[in-house]
Amino acid sequence: MTDLLPGLIATSGGYFLATSEAELLDYEQSLIGREDAIKQVRLAIARQRRILYNDANRPEENKPEIF
Secondary structure, three states: OOOOOOOEEEEOOEEEEOOOHHHHHHHHHHHHHHHHHHHHHHHHHHHHHHHHHOOOOOOHHHOOOOO
16 A cells, blocks of 8 residues: 555446545445455355365265355
8 A cells, every 4th residue: 555545445337536534434444344354254264175175185974064
């Protein structure tokens, strides 16, 4: 990040410059929520990978079900 355009906010409708601190705070909170959601997906994928592939040599009848 270069801080070339301070206050730049990206939305699904495009980019704009925040005109208040409140706008930047709202955007920051939105980003935190997105970070948390992405982390939860990453952790779930890692867990599923371990379930599916760490037991690759185990007989099918002894493998845990994930669904």
